[in-house]
Amino acid sequence: MAIVLPNSGYDVENTIALFAAVNRPQQLQRSLVERARDGSRTAFGELYEKYARMVHGLLLARVPHSEVEDMVQDVFLLAMRRLSSLRDERAFAGWLAMIARNQAIDYHRRAPKTAELEEGMLRANPPAPEAFKALDAVRELPEAYRETLVLRLVEGLTGPEIAEQTGLTPDSVRVNLHRGMKMLREKLEGRAAQ
Amino acid sequence: MNEDYLWDKSGEPDPEVQQLENLLAPLGHKPGKPPAWRLPIWRRPAVILAIAASVLAIFGAVWMVRHNNRPAWHVAVVEGTPSITRLAKGGSISTDAHSRARIGLDEVGEVRVEPNTRLSVVAMQADEHRLALEHGTIHALIWAPPGRFFVNTPSAQAVDLGCEYTLNVDEKGVGLVRVSVGWVAFENNGRESFIPATAACLTRPGKGPGIPYYEDASAALIDAVHRFDGNADQPAVGVIISETRTRDAISLWHLLRRVSPADRGRVYDRLAQSIAVPPGVTRDGVMAGDAKMIDALWDTLDLGNTSWWRMWKSRLPK
Numbered sequence: 001m002a003i004v005l006p007n008s009g010y011d012v013e014n015t016i017a018l019f020a021a022v023n024r025p026q027q028l029q030r031s032l033v034e035r036a037r038d039g040s041r042t043a044f045g046e047l048y049e050k051y052a053r054m055v056h057g058l059l060l061a062r063v064p065h066s067e068v069e070d071m072v073q074d075v076f077l078l079a080m081r082r083l084s085s086l087r088d089e090r091a092f093a094g095w096l097a098m099i100a101r102n103q104a105i106d107y108h109r110r111a112p113k114t115a116e117l118e119e120g121m122l123r124a125n126p127p128a129p130e131a132f133k134a135l136d137a138v139r140e141l142p143e144a145y146r147e148t149l150v151l152r153l154v155e156g157l158t159g160p161e162i163a164e165q166t167g168l169t170p171d172s173v174r175v176n177l178h179r180g181m182k183m184l185r186e187k188l189e190g191r192a193a194q
Numbered sequence: 195m196n197e198d199y200l201w202d203k204s205g206e207p208d209p210e211v212q213q214l215e216n217l218l219a220p221l222g223h224k225p226g227k228p229p230a231w232r233l234p235i236w237r238r239p240a241v242i243l244a245i246a247a248s249v250l251a252i253f254g255a256v257w258m259v260r261h262n263n264r265p266a267w268h269v270a271v272v273e274g275t276p277s278i279t280r281l282a283k284g285g286s287i288s289t290d291a292h293s294r295a296r297i298g299l300d301e302v303g304e305v306r307v308e309p310n311t312r313l314s315v316v317a318m319q320a321d322e323h324r325l326a327l328e329h330g331t332i333h334a335l336i337w338a339p340p341g342r343f344f345v346n347t348p349s350a351q352a353v354d355l356g357c358e359y360t361l362n363v364d365e366k367g368v369g370l371v372r373v374s375v376g377w378v379a380f381e382n383n384g385r386e387s388f389i390p391a392t393a394a395c396l397t398r399p400g401k402g403p404g405i406p407y408y409e410d411a412s413a414a415l416i417d418a419v420h421r422f423d424g425n426a427d428q429p430a431v432g433v434i435i436s437e438t439r440t441r442d443a444i445s446l447w448h449l450l451r452r453v454s455p456a457d458r459g460r461v462y463d464r465l466a467q468s469i470a471v472p473p474g475v476t477r478d479g480v481m482a483g484d485a486k487m488i489d490a491l492w493d494t495l496d497l498g499n500t501s502w503w504r505m506w507k508s509r510l511p512k
Binding site: 052077158159178184 | 197200201202203210211214215217218219220221222223224225228229231239
C-alpha cells in the first residue's frame with residue numbers, strides 16, 4: 001500500500017524508489033553525459049533524442065500544451081548549462097526529470113492563465129477537442145499517476161521505459177499505471193454519464 | 195483491462211487503452227532537432243587552450259625578464275670565440291688556446307680570463323661574489339670592499355682584500371697567486387697565508403696554502419719555499435733561514451707556524467734578528483705556540499695590524 005504525502009501527490013514508495021534508481025549503473029548514459037559535458041553536440045543530440053519524450057510528458061502533465069515544446073528546449077538548455085554540477089552521471093535521467101518538474105512549477109509562478117483549448121485550435125492540424133478533454137481528465141489525477149499516464153498514453157513510452165527514464169522502480173510504475181488507469185476510467189465514465 | 199498491454203504494449207491490445215493512445219498521441223512530443231547548444235565560451239577546449247597558452251606566455255615573459263635582470267657578470271670577448279654575453283650564478287666560461295675574455299661586475303671589479311681557462315660562477319650575493327677556477331689563468335682587478343670577492347681553486351680559496359692579482363691553476367690543480375696591488379689571502383680548512391703586493395704563494399691539492407714569498411727574493415729561497423710546500427723538506431728550512439732578507443720576514447712568520455717543533459726554534463731566532471721583538475713576546479712562548487705572541491710578531495712586520503686581518507676573516511663564509 002502506498003503512503004501518500006499530504007498535498008504532494010507523491011507517495012513515499014516512489015520517492016525511495018527514485019533515490020534507489022538514480023544509483024543504478026547505466027553505462028551508455030554515463031558515456032553520453034560525459035561527452036556532452038565535454039562539449040559534444042552529437043552526445044547532446046543523442047541525450048535529447050533519448051529523453052525528450054520523457055521531459056515533454058512531465059511538462060505536459062503540468063503546463064498548457066501550447067507551452068510544452070518551447071519548455072522542452074528550455075529544460076535541455078538549462079540542463080546542459082548545469083551539467084558540470086552533476087556529480088553522479090548515472091543520476092542524469094532523474095536529475096533531468098527534476099529540472100523539468102521545477103520548470104513547470106516556475107511556469108505557474110509567473111505565467112498568466114491562458115485558454116489552452118483555443119491555442120490548440122489555432123494550429124494547422126489541431127488535435128481533436130476530445131484529446132484536450134482526455135488530457136484534462138488525466139491532469140486531474142494525483143501527480144504520480146498523472147505523470148505516469150501521460151508518459152504512457154501521450155508520449156507512448158512503455159512501463160519499463162518510464163521506469164528507466166524517470167528513475168522510478170518498475171514496480172512503482174506498474175502500480176501507478178494500474179491505479180491511474182482505473183481512476184481515469186472512472187473519471188471518463190463519470191463525464192460521459194453527465 | 196489487459197495489464198500487459200498497459201505495461202509494455204505486449205499481448206492483445208486493450209481497446210480502451212488503445213483508444214486513449216490514439217486520441218492523445220497528437221499531443222505528444224514531435225521528434226525534431228535539439229535546441230542549438232554550445233559549451234559556454236570559457237569551457238570550450240580551444241578557449242581553454244588559448245587561455246593556458248596566454249598564461250604560459252605571460253609567465254614565460256616574466257621569467258625571461260627576471261632571468262635577464264638577475265645579477266650577472268658581463269662578458270666581453272677580447273679575442274677568440276667565447277660566445278656568451280652574460281655569466282650568472284651556475285654559469286661558466288671556457289676559453290681555448292686562441293681566445294680570451296673579460297668579465298665585469300660593476301660593484302665588484304673586472305676579471306680577465308686568459309686562454310685555456312675554465313671559470314664558473316658559484317655565488318652572486320651582495321656580500322659574497324665567488325668564482326671557481328678549474329684550470330687556467332685569471333687576472334683580477336677588484337674594487338669591492340675586502341672580503342667580498344672569492345675564487346675557489348682545487349686546494350684553497352683566494353680571498354680578495356682589495357687588490358689586483360693573477361691566479362693560475364695548472365693541470366695538477368696546483369694554484370699560484372701573484373699579487374700586484376693590495377693583499378690576497380689563501381685559506382683552506384683553517385690553514386691560511388697572507389700574500390702582500392709583489393709577493394706570490396702556491397697552494398697544492400691535499401696540502402693547502404703554502405709559504406708566501408716576495409718575487410724578488412733569491413731563486414734559492416723561492417726554490418726552498420716550493421720544496422717545503424711540496425713535502426715539508428727539512429733541508430729547505432735551512433735554506434730559507436739562510437737566504438732570508440729582512441724583507442722576507444713574512445716568509446719566516448708563516449714558516450714559524452708550520453715547521454716541526456724541532457725546527458721552530460731556529461726559525462724564531464732568524465725572525466728575531468730581522469724584526470724588533472715586541473715586549474711580552476718570549477722565545478718559549480712562541481715555541482709553545484702562543485697565539486697572542488705570534489700575532490704580536492706579525493704586527494712588527496709593518497704589514498698591517500692583526501686586528502685588521504681578524505676583521506675580514508670574521509666575514510669569511512662559514
